[in-house]
Amino acid sequence: MQYPDFQFLSSQLAQVAQGCYAFGIFEQNDTTPETTHLAGLPFYNDVVVPLIQEAQFTGKQGTTATANCLPTRGKVILVGLGKQEAIDEEAIRQAASTVYRTCAQLHSPSVAIHFMALLNDKTYLKAFAEGIFLSTYLDERFKSKKDTKTTYLKKIDLLHVVEDHPTIQLAQKITTGANLARDLVNAPANHVTPSMLAQTATELAQKYHLELNILEKEDCARLGMGAYLSVTQGSSEPPKFIHLCYKPKSMAQPSSKIALIGKGVTFDCGGLNLKTGNAQIELMKFDMAGAAAVLGTAEAIGAIQPNKEVHFIIAATENMINGSATKPGDVVTASNGKTIEIDNTDAEGRLTLADALVYAEKLGVDAIVDLATLTGAMVVALGTRIAGIFGTDPKLMNSLMAASPRTGEKIWQMPLEESYLKSMDSIIADMRNTGNKKGGGSITAALFLKQFVEKTAWAHLDIAGTVWKEQPCAYHNAGATGFGVRLLVDWLLNS
Ligand code: BES
Ligand code: MN
Ligand code: ZN
Numbered sequence: 087m088q089y090p091d092f093q094f095l096s097s098q099l100a101q102v103a104q105g106c107y108a109f110g111i112f113e114q115n116d117t118t119p120e121t122t123h124l125a126g127l128p129f130y131n132d133v134v135v136p137l138i139q140e141a142q143f144t145g146k147q148g149t150t151a152t153a154n155c156l157p158t159r160g161k162v163i164l165v166g167l168g169k170q171e172a173i174d175e176e177a178i179r180q181a182a183s184t185v186y187r188t189c190a191q192l193h194s195p196s197v198a199i200h201f202m203a204l205l206n207d208k209t210y211l212k213a214f215a216e217g218i219f220l221s222t223y224l225d226e227r228f229k230s231k232k233d234t235k236t237t238y239l240k241k242i243d244l245l246h247v248v249e250d251h252p253t254i255q256l257a258q259k260i261t262t263g264a265n266l267a268r269d270l271v272n273a274p275a276n277h278v279t280p281s282m283l284a285q286t287a288t289e290l291a292q293k294y295h296l297e298l299n300i301l302e303k304e305d306c307a308r309l310g311m312g313a314y315l316s317v318t319q320g321s322s323e324p325p326k327f328i329h330l331c332y333k334p335k336s337m338a339q340p341s342s343k344i345a346l347i348g349k350g351v352t353f354d355c356g357g358l359n360l361k362t363g364n365a366q367i368e369l370m371k372f373d374m375a376g377a378a379a380v381l382g383t384a385e386a387i388g389a390i391q392p393n394k395e396v397h398f399i400i401a402a403t404e405n406m407i408n409g410s411a412t413k414p415g416d417v418v419t420a421s422n423g424k425t426i427e428i429d430n431t432d433a434e435g436r437l438t439l440a441d442a443l444v445y446a447e448k449l450g451v452d453a454i455v456d457l458a459t460l461t462g463a464m465v466v467a468l469g470t471r472i473a474g475i476f477g478t479d480p481k482l483m484n485s486l487m488a489a490s491p492r493t494g495e496k497i498w499q500m501p502l503e504e505s506y507l508k509s510m511d512s513i514i515a516d517m518r519n520t521g522n523k524k525g526g527g528s529i530t531a532a533l534f535l536k537q538f539v540e541k542t543a544w545a546h547l548d549i550a551g552t553v554w555k556e557q558p559c560a561y562h563n564a565g566a567t568g569f570g571v572r573l574l575v576d577w578l579l580n581s
Pocket of ligand 1: 354356459463465527550
């Protein structure tokens with residue numbers, strides 16, 4: 087995994103290395119591409135026109151055609167951008183990924199990019215660079231034999247684009263955070279333990295001079311975090327409650343204070359309500375993807391240094407079984423004094439988040455956003471491309487939803503139907519940790535969390551479906567997507 091260098095060239099072909107030459111081309115209609123922008127380009131008549139005809143290239147998004155280019159001894163790649171009126175950041179990101187993958191197939195270490203004038207728009211330039219940096223991600227940490235055969239891009243020449251290295255660097259900082267999240271989620275649970283998450287936070291704190299507080303089990307007990315600690319009981323791995331904080335260096339007051347909370351269950355076997363049948367226990371290393379998104383965001387924010395105070399909070403634990411494990415029916419007390427009957431030990435995420443939310447609110451922040459692989463029901467409702475967002479503060483909800491299309495990380499607002507709260511009534515305690523068995527599981531989970539926030543603006547993202555891909559798609563290979571990092575960073579920088 088290596089990030090290619092970007093160069094801005096005001097042309098000419100002589101300067102362009104003997105690698106590939108990539109043209110971005112719009113689709114005009116189902117049979118013809120939009121070529122009016124292209125006439126006059128180098129080797130338009132000799133190479134591009136015949137290639138369009140031969141390959142019946144239409145410019146449809148995601149399509150490519152390649153041909154040898156004798157004048158440069160390289161290759162020409164046509165990249166379909168889709169219809170001009172439908173172009174957006176995500177289409178550019180995906181086109182960049184297509185360029186990256188096609189060059190790898192062609193074993194080309196360099197490429198010159200001609201995307202008409204599109205990349206003179208900063209948001210598109212950023213999206214293009216993000217698409218490239220995300221595509222470089224390759225996880226060979228656990229392979230004994232690494233791929234040494236493929237030549238990946240080392241150099242990208244942007245033709246006729248106004249020099250703008252800061253935008254490329256911004257994209258690199260953001261995607262480095264997303265790629266860190268992918269590393270954390272992809273690594274198995276025998277590597278990523280609560281201690282390892284704490285170690286990662288420690289390294290970020292050193293790298294970016296962030297404040298760090300790691301609460302051990304005894305510290306959490308002193309704070310009365312009975313909900314969180316009930317989940318940690320059955321595990322041999324010590325729990326780590328991680329609190330990392332970025333503060334702007336300038337003397338000016340930060341424009342706002344935000345707390346981000348990530349569910350950090352490094353392995354969820356379900357506890358005594360053991361995951362059986364098709365509950366996909368073998369995938370439950372990804373149950374810390376919220377924590378990974380929060381640490382990835384810390385990586386990016388540490389590098390970007392915006393004028394906001396950001397707290398990164400993770401109540402990390404395994405959900406395992408031993409002789410001390412929580413028994414279904416046990417009653418515990420959370421740090422806000424509420425008592426919970428744990429009628430299902432597999433609804434553990436909300437128990438860890440409950441105490442994290444109480445802790446976050448005590449910091450006096452302006453808003454709290456939590457990210458969690460909280461419910462299987464979320465995957466049923468929205469599938470693997472869209473996360474659910476829950477909350478009651480319109481300003482917070484709107485600003486998060488506005489960040490979504492810019493990043494291509496899709497979220498959809500779900501209802502917090504208060505009347506469902508009743509289904510969590512308990513005979514013995516203030517409430518149970520699960521609701522109606524018949525449906526609405528993502529909503530009752532969100533309502534449960536809401537009981538632990540008193541007055542601070544709060545939003546909850548259920549990312550259970552979006553953090554993992556069985557199949558490669560666009561700039562993601564199979565495995566972890568790093569979902570949430572780009573959304574959170576965009577939101578923090580633009581709201
Ligand atoms: N980590 C799971 C949620 C999950 C399941 C994420 C499948 C992705 C795929 C969570 O801790 C869980 O087990 N939730 C239960 C809640 C139920 C017991 C009320 C679920 O969704 O089945
Ligand atoms: Mn569970
Ligand atoms: Zn879980």
